[in-house]
Amino acid sequence: MKVQHPNFDHLWKDVITELFEEFLLFFSPELFELVDFATPPEFLEQELQTILPESESNKRVADKLVKLQLKNGSEQWVYVHIEVQGDHEKVFPKRMFQSFYRILDLFDQRIYALALFTSEDAKYNANQFHYEFLGTELTYHYNIYRIASQSESTLIESQNPFALAVLAGLYVIKSKKDVDIKYQYKRKLMRLLFQDKMISKEMKRKYIQKLFVFIDHILRLPEDADSRLIRDMKPILEKEAVMMGLSLKDTSFARYYLEEGKKEGKKEGLKEGIKEGIKEGIKEGKTEIAFRLLEKGHSIEDVAEITGFSIQEIKGLKEKK
Template identity: 30%
Template sequence: MTEPSTSFDSPWKDIVETYLPEFFAFFFPDAYTAIDWERGFDFLDQELRQVVRDAELGKRFVDKLVKVYLKDGEETWILIHLEIQSQYESQFAERIYVYHYRIFDKYRRRVASFIVLGDENSNWRPSEFGYEIFGCQVNFSFPVVKLLDLGQDWEALVNNRNPFATVVMAHLKAHQTRNNRQERLEWKLSLTRRLYQQGYQRQDVINLFRFIDWLMSLPKNLEQEFWREIRQWEEETRMPYITSVERLGIEQGMQRGEATLVLRLLNRRLGQVTTSVEKQVRQLSVEQLEDLGEALLDFENEADLLHWLSQNHD
């Protein structure tokens, strides 16, 4: 089951777009070496939307279609598929195959599909799809990285300056601490301090902190404790990167993203909610939105939602 109170898709999407070369250097080094990064790259969001719509694949995940150039001069397209919060899915490999051939069929481009699995099922490792009938064979395989595997060598992650070492640690600890908020506070502090200790530039600290902060949400009292610690740390290091006005922007961005996610879940469970209900939901705090994300799993109709709002709306 997905975690409605911790939205993993939006922060992953943002961080991949911000650090695409680093993504490949960390997860798929052979591909990173073959790509000519000096020639740049283009995200093909419109082309991917068309393929997904045509394929009628239902549930969306964090997918990016990117045009890159290889060092031998050839243009190629890359499909990055991040399966970052789903449980076991029997048709997963088939779905990746459908994405793959749809892109090739529609645009006649050679496509490479890369999969990152962030779920908690250590035995789920889809990497190929195929079938055979009347002597005809289809065999499709794709490279897969399992985040759980990377967590087995925590020291290697700690010592790696690639931004995605931080991303992986935050993702894994967000999963592991979802039922222990005090432990989550300790890990959030540790990972945030590490951003300064690694010597990242100011903007990199801010970008990576946004990822950590989004995934590792805390109850209000622990959040206040977190910020007391960080303010003291920034005063001691004389690097006020993520406090003051930056925090306000992060909070507003978190609230908007969380509200959008919860509304999507409500629309899926109850049908399209009314404009007035949507307005009420968008006025909720991040903490209230997290509570609603958990409560909505038990809603049978809009009356249940309205009752919850009447009991929890400020």
């Protein structure tokens, strides 16, 4: 029986795009050292649609084709295939080869190919395509990475933030359908995400938001278990949301806070709802948020407390309003 995870491929695609430098360093340190990241990676989504037949491109939404500038001035193309459990088991090596020769034929570029296996099924271990017919023979080898075979302790000890995405994938496999185990894994990942690991605050701001959303979605819990986790994580979460500019938008945490704000007629319940609105809008800028709060009649003191601005700064904003 095929098991489909229709949203996981999108999650992997997004986190690879957002953390591509960390992704490449994690999977291919040798190639990473050759890349000139002063020239941003170019994601060739349109070209990938050209290479793959329409029927296949609809199914392979997690595939990535990336053009990199090397330090020696030449180009390097990276093709990443994300194989989600249940998709095209028998023909996978052939599809890897087809992608390779189509890229080579159409664009005449060198290719680094990687198959990232996110399921536990051993049949996805193939790292080559072999063809032989009446003396005509071809073998195509490609790089593979099987999440189910990785060491939990090694991933936890890694200083590369992308290791947390891989660890989340490992925990999905290990937890299966057991909600209690998944709860413990998600709680552990959230704590790992927020703790200091000899990584600067500036670096954290770069990756923490995307990993936060990725972990929340890939280890989705039932509503009651999610609420229990949020209550457990609340002190850490609220501290990091302010310090790291973390937005709770599009996460189960946002829904929890908004519902709490609606249920509570008391000042504290309302303040939590206001704080959530702040966190969702951090990326739009604290100044804009402060203006909105002032327009709604909140006191200068409350706006200063929520946004982190000084009372004098809020007074200045109010005068401009």
